[in-house]
């Protein structure tokens with residue numbers, strides 16, 4: 669596991685962007701990556717648009733989503749909308765490289781369709797699709813993607829994508845499931861802010877009860893795991909974990 673701690677959320681985004689640029693430069697073939705949702709990636713998306721438009725050959729990158737809210741693509745809640753407004757469109761990412769999870773469609777059917785699209789586009793290993801890189805966030809309850817503590821069974825689901833729901837709002841989601849997350853070549857958490865510190869510390873220090881948090885179960889079978897955090901989220905984490 670690789671721990672990357674920076675002073676500020678802006679520096680976390682910059683550290684990840686530099687990591688990503690070096691990582692991509694070593695790839696001879698196009699890569700398939702899954703973007704995280706929520707608000708944390710916004711800083712990175714703006715940075716990619718403002719400073720990396722010409723530094724990265726975005727035609728080499730195919731974008732998928734680790735999860736999506738079951739809303740239309742123009743809804744303020746849409747993970748796609750945030751990425752598209754801040755990065756995909758302004759940075760001129762080719763639309764054929766953007767594999768949108770169609771939140772406007774009936775969730776169960778879309779979970780199946782998106783899983784099939786992923787299996788068509790990605791290599792397979794151990795019966796599961798292999799993302800080159802999956803970006804993840806973590807909620808204050810320890811959820812990741814849209815695998816929440818009240819739906820731990822999604823960590824072991826037999827489908828590539830499954831229907832999920834937010835425990836408070838009841839909002840329907842579609843999420844990658846645990847086997848897919850753990851089949852990736854690289855998994856990178858981007859987690860910032862004081863509100864995440866307790867769960868981050870429990871997970872990285874393997875404290876009792878950490879197994880109740882879905883993010884604790886992201887342990888790539890073959891791949892590398894990275895935690896990019898700011899000082900506030902990483903409070904209490906021993907860098908030697």
Ligand SMILES: O=C(O)[C@H](O)[C@@H](O)[C@H](O)[C@H](O)COP(=O)(O)O
Nearest residue numbers: 705706707708805806807812813
């Ligand atoms: O659709 C989502 O909301 C995400 O995929 C979710 O897993 C998110 O990454 C965390 O909830 C952290 O969200 P913030 O970045 O807003 O703290």
